[in-house]
Amino acid sequence: xxxxxxxxxxxxxLGILVPILYKLLRRVHAGWFVLPLPIFLFIxxxxxxxxxxxxxxxxxxIAWIPTLGIDFTVKVDGLGLLFALLITGxxxxxxxxxxYYLSKDKEQLNTFYVYLLLFMGAMLGVVLxxxxxxxYTFWELTSFSSFLLIGYWxxxxxSRYGAQKSMLITVFGGLSMLGGIILLYLMTGTFSxxxxxxxxxxxxxxxxxxPAMLCILLGAFTKSAQFPFHxxxxxxxxxxxxxxxxxxxxxxxxxxxxxxxxMSPIFAENGLWIWLVAGFGIVTLFWGxxxxxxxxxxxxxxxxxxxxxxGMIMSLLGIGGAALHFDSINDSxxxxxxxxxxxxxINHATFKGSLFMVAGIVDHETGTRDIRRLGGLMHFxxxxxxxxxxxxxxxxxxxxxNGFLSKEMFFTAMVRVLEIDFFxxxxxxxxxxxxxxxxxxFTFVYSVILVFxxxxxxxxxxxxxxxxxxxxxxxxxxxxxxxSLVIIIGxxxxxxxxxxxxxxxxxxxxxxxxxxxxxxxxxxxxELFMTIGVILLGILLYKTFPKWRKVYRLxxxxxxxxxxxxxxxxxxxxxxRTITNRYLTGFSRTYLLYLFxxxxxxxxxxxxxxxxxxxxxxxxxxxxISEAILALVISIGAISIIFAKSRLTSIILLGAVGYTVxxxxxxxxxxxxxxxxxxxxxxSVALFLxxxxxxxxxxxxxxxxxxxxxxAVISVGVGAIVTMIALSAHSNKLFDxxxxxxxxxxxxxxxxxNMVNVILVDFxxxxxxxxITVLAIAALGIFGMIKLRLEGGKKNENQ
Amino acid sequence: xxxNDLILQTTTKVVVFIILLFxxxxxxxxxxxxxxxxxxxxxxxxxxVLLLLAFDLKTLQNFLPFNxxxxxxxxxxxxxxxxxxxxxxxxxxxTHAFTHIDLPILGDLSLHTATLFDLGVFLVVVGVTMTIIQxxxxxx
Numbered sequence: 001x002x003x004x005x006x007x008x009x010x011x012x013x014l015g016i017l018v019p020i021l022y023k024l025l026r027r028v029h030a031g032w033f034v035l036p037l038p039i040f041l042f043i044x045x046x047x048x049x050x051x052x053x054x055x056x057x058x059x060x061x062i063a064w065i066p067t068l069g070i071d072f073t074v075k076v077d078g079l080g081l082l083f084a085l086l087i088t089g090x091x092x093x094x095x096x097x098x099x100y101y102l103s104k105d106k107e108q109l110n111t112f113y114v115y116l117l118l119f120m121g122a123m124l125g126v127v128l129x130x131x132x133x134x135x136y137t138f139w140e141l142t143s144f145s146s147f148l149l150i151g152y153w154x155x156x157x158x159s160r161y162g163a164q165k166s167m168l169i170t171v172f173g174g175l176s177m178l179g180g181i182i183l184l185y186l187m188t189g190t191f192s193x194x195x196x197x198x199x200x201x202x203x204x205x206x207x208x209x210x211p212a213m214l215c216i217l218l219g220a221f222t223k224s225a226q227f228p229f230h231x232x233x234x235x236x237x238x239x240x241x242x243x244x245x246x247x248x249x250x251x252x253x254x255x256x257x258x259x260x261x262x263m264s265p266i267f268a269e270n271g272l273w274i275w276l277v278a279g280f281g282i283v284t285l286f287w288g289x290x291x292x293x294x295x296x297x298x299x300x301x302x303x304x305x306x307x308x309x310x311g312m313i314m315s316l317l318g319i320g321g322a323a324l325h326f327d328s329i330n331d332s333x334x335x336x337x338x339x340x341x342x343x344x345x346i347n348h349a350t351f352k353g354s355l356f357m358v359a360g361i362v363d364h365e366t367g368t369r370d371i372r373r374l375g376g377l378m379h380f381x382x383x384x385x386x387x388x389x390x391x392x393x394x395x396x397x398x399x400x401x402n403g404f405l406s407k408e409m410f411f412t413a414m415v416r417v418l419e420i421d422f423f424x425x426x427x428x429x430x431x432x433x434x435x436x437x438x439x440x441x442f443t444f445v446y447s448v449i450l451v452f453x454x455x456x457x458x459x460x461x462x463x464x465x466x467x468x469x470x471x472x473x474x475x476x477x478x479x480x481x482x483x484s485l486v487i488i489i490g491x492x493x494x495x496x497x498x499x500x501x502x503x504x505x506x507x508x509x510x511x512x513x514x515x516x517x518x519x520x521x522x523x524x525x526x527e528l529f530m531t532i533g534v535i536l537l538g539i540l541l542y543k544t545f546p547k548w549r550k551v552y553r554l555x556x557x558x559x560x561x562x563x564x565x566x567x568x569x570x571x572x573x574x575x576x577r578t579i580t581n582r583y584l585t586g587f588s589r590t591y592l593l594y595l596f597x598x599x600x601x602x603x604x605x606x607x608x609x610x611x612x613x614x615x616x617x618x619x620x621x622x623x624x625i626s627e628a629i630l631a632l633v634i635s636i637g638a639i640s641i642i643f644a645k646s647r648l649t650s651i652i653l654l655g656a657v658g659y660t661v662x663x664x665x666x667x668x669x670x671x672x673x674x675x676x677x678x679x680x681x682x683x684s685v686a687l688f689l690x691x692x693x694x695x696x697x698x699x700x701x702x703x704x705x706x707x708x709x710x711x712a713v714i715s716v717g718v719g720a721i722v723t724m725i726a727l728s729a730h731s732n733k734l735f736d737x738x739x740x741x742x743x744x745x746x747x748x749x750x751x752x753x754n755m756v757n758v759i760l761v762d763f764x765x766x767x768x769x770x771x772i773t774v775l776a777i778a779a780l781g782i783f784g785m786i787k788l789r790l791e792g793g794k795k796n797e798n799q
Numbered sequence: 800x801x802x803n804d805l806i807l808q809t810t811t812k813v814v815v816f817i818i819l820l821f822x823x824x825x826x827x828x829x830x831x832x833x834x835x836x837x838x839x840x841x842x843x844x845x846x847x848v849l850l851l852l853a854f855d856l857k858t859l860q861n862f863l864p865f866n867x868x869x870x871x872x873x874x875x876x877x878x879x880x881x882x883x884x885x886x887x888x889x890x891x892x893x894t895h896a897f898t899h900i901d902l903p904i905l906g907d908l909s910l911h912t913a914t915l916f917d918l919g920v921f922l923v924v925v926g927v928t929m930t931i932i933q934x935x936x937x938x939x
Contacts, residue, residue, distance in 0.1 A: 676838050680841060682845055682848075683841060686852070687931065687935070690932060750913070751909065751911065752831065754832055754833060754834070756833075757829040757917075760837065761836070765893045765895075765913075769879065769916075772878060773875060776875055778927070778931075782931050
């Protein structure tokens with residue numbers, strides 16, 4: 001195990017310690033125990049920058065399931081490192097922020113930080129794994145921890161709804177991604193990403209190529225909340241705000257982008273990939289920004305804004321794939337899209353993170369996030385207001401902030417789509433710059449709404465739960481750091497270009513020599529005019545918003561995606577309930593019927609198909625008179641049970657049969673078996689007596705003909721099958737008996753003289769261990785069933 | 800229903816100890832002659848069931864104040880712990896060891912880790928049987 005593996009596992013390890021520390025030191029906010037880890041990891045990952053900026057990678061591997069080709073291989077390249085830095089960097093800030101946001105007296109902090117650490121480790125695992133199965137495992141773990149965090153305030157119905165929704169949608173995508181991974185394995189015979197990339201040219205014509213691509217894209221689109229799967233993200237805003245800032249804007253939702261970027265070298269040769277990724281991205285960009293304008297909840301605006309920005313990065317990654325189709329002459333002409341994608345990914349994390357924290361501060365200090373009740377907070381919260389201005393202007397794409405730079409590059413990439421002349425892009429490609437421009441106008445509008453409806457306008461103290469005041473300094477540190485990053489990156493973008501962006505881009509496009517240079521001023525070109533147009537039209541739309549608001553009523557609620565999701569959920573629940581009710585009758589005899597019928601059918605079919613039923617009499621010993629008498633006694637006892645009128649009689653008869661069997665064991669010189677059988681028989685008779693005491697008297701209904709015939713068929717069937725198998729097993733020796741081995745080795749190897757017991761505790765000790773475990777589970781099951789039923793009954797009586 | 804079970808109660812008081820002693824013997828003898836943890840456990844529970852039949856659940860719980868669910872857990876710990884212990888000596892899971900020592904009066908005594916494993920089986924069997932019987936018997 002290397003230090004890198006340890007870095008990924010460390011959040012899980014700390015997660016084990018946090019609850020203990022929390023219990024021991026109740027006075028300290030649990031966040032302080034967590035905070036050092038992401039800071040330390042951030043510094044640790046920073047030390048990889050010199051390596052990756054030289055276009056080198058670090059690979060460490062430990063075997064996990066080598067026979068299946070699954071190894072825990074960790075690879076640090078530009079792309080993985082960028083994400084690792086985001087996860088640990090934003091993670092540190094979010095933990096710091098959460099220390100002031102979540103009260104240590106009111107909240108269950110131990111579980112919160114355990115979930116958060118679970119997520120941090122899982123996310124690091126996703127972005128650093130080289131093996132697709134390991135990546136998938138961590139991927140599902142992020143969905144799982146996101147579910148736990150959204151449902152953190154589980155007593156609220158909306159939290160539970162949001163948690164379930166995100167879980168269903170992202171796990172649905174995750175499973176389809178697993179399908180895609182398996183298809184890739186079928187084509188290439190490996191789970192290693194870099195080995196698959198090496199074979200990418202050969203699998204291009206494989207019939208499984210397109211299905212694999214679709215499955216993997218489904219995983220990426222659901223995770224990154226692309227249209228039409230974006231509906232889970234706004235509901236995920238029920239999570240505490242630090243979680244929204246961390247998982248649902250800066251890191252987890254970008255896992256889908258990461259996957260698309262990672263898979264680009266494999267799939268982007270195909271035109272369908274470019275169309276799907278860029279197409280879904282641009283539609284999401286538009287729909288997200290368009291929907292954000294009508295939101296009235298601060299976090300609602302930010303959620304749809306995140307959806308829209310994720311769509312923007314997604315579309316850039318798609319267009320960037322087009323660069324793979326050109327020879328090296330025009331490299332940087334189309335790869336600008338990929339550069340923009342990576343650059344915007346970083347910028348988005350900075351400004352959106354700070355905006356989420358601002359929303360959290362407003363919520364925390366005023367008691368509401370509804371922009372209809374907010375207003376005029378500028379005078380109460382000057383620092384928060386400044387941060388909000390910086391964040392929103394960057395989001396809207398205004399100079400001199402970093403959002404302006406990436407927005408310009410985005411426009412450049414979209415305008416250059418016009419010059420792509422394959423995959424029918426020459427006819428429909430013109431839609432890309434247009435939609436991008438329109439979406440940017442809406443982005444401008446909601447950005448302006450976000451900041452000005454909250455901080456300017458009329459102050460309405462009567463609608464607020466608390467008297468607003470500036471947040472404590474601890475809560476402000478994190479957004480201040482992020483906002484300063486927005487400005488620093490805005491002025492000195494090339495600080496990042498060779499250290500982080502270029503290595504990441506070259507990881508996405510391995511065969512390219514990427515030269516990244518981001519400049520502030522490009523002269524009066526198309527992009528600048530587009531931005532000016534966005535600002536002018538945006539201001540106009542903002543001023544006239546009440547007049548065109550009606551547009552949103554054109555889409556009736558009835559046809560919304562949420563309605564569709566809800567009805568699918570309700571219908572599937574209803575359908576499964578109907579089906580289940582049909583066969584779950586609540587009578588254990590019905591279930592026994594299923595079990596035994598299945599038993600008979602399977603075994604009889606196997607016996608018949610394999611032609612396995614054989615009786616040989618050549619190795620049978622003669623029957624002694626005493627054995628014949630015992631067999632007769634057993635038969636009489638067994639038959640009389642059927643005709644017994646009361647339960648007591650049947651129990652005693654069953655006991656008699658059991659005791660007689662044990663005499664058989666004595667005759668065949670098996671004292672261990674005989675002893676065990678005798679005691680078992682005694683105890684089970686006592687147990688039966690106890691159980692049957694509680695049962696009602698035998699009723700008329702059990703005398704019905706149909707019931708009796710079914711029972712007869714099943715019991716005769718089971719008896720016949722078992723007899724046939726016993727006879728065949730005796731006549732049909734496929735292997736040499738292992739008995740001699742035990743005879744030879746019982747004393748030699750285990751120093752015992754009782755072979756049966758030595759087999760039980762030593763040779764086959766593993767079996768025994770699991771058998772007693774099963775016994776224990778059965779006992780606990782019976783205990784739980786009876787005790788829980790009693791408690792439930794008591795509750796009902798109280799009502 | 801009030802029954803006269805004086806004979807049963809008196810006999811039980813004596814017989815239970817004989818059964819328990821026999822169970823202990825069977826348990827330890829298992830490695831060389833018929834017996835072992837499983838039968839020993841069953842015999843022990845048989846003795847306890849006899850007590851239960853002769854007296855009632857309340858008296859029994861006063862007499863043997865065990866939480867049988869804990870007994871199951873301890874038994875499982877013994878078995879799995881014996882198995883896992885072998886890992887510390889860098890041999891495969893559940894490898895047993897044995898040795899002989901000479902004691903002054905008792906003479907040659909053989910010690911097996913298998914006995915510890917069997918003790919786990921013993922405890923689980925007693926725990927399981929008694930949990931089931933107590934739960935069902937105690938259910939009104």
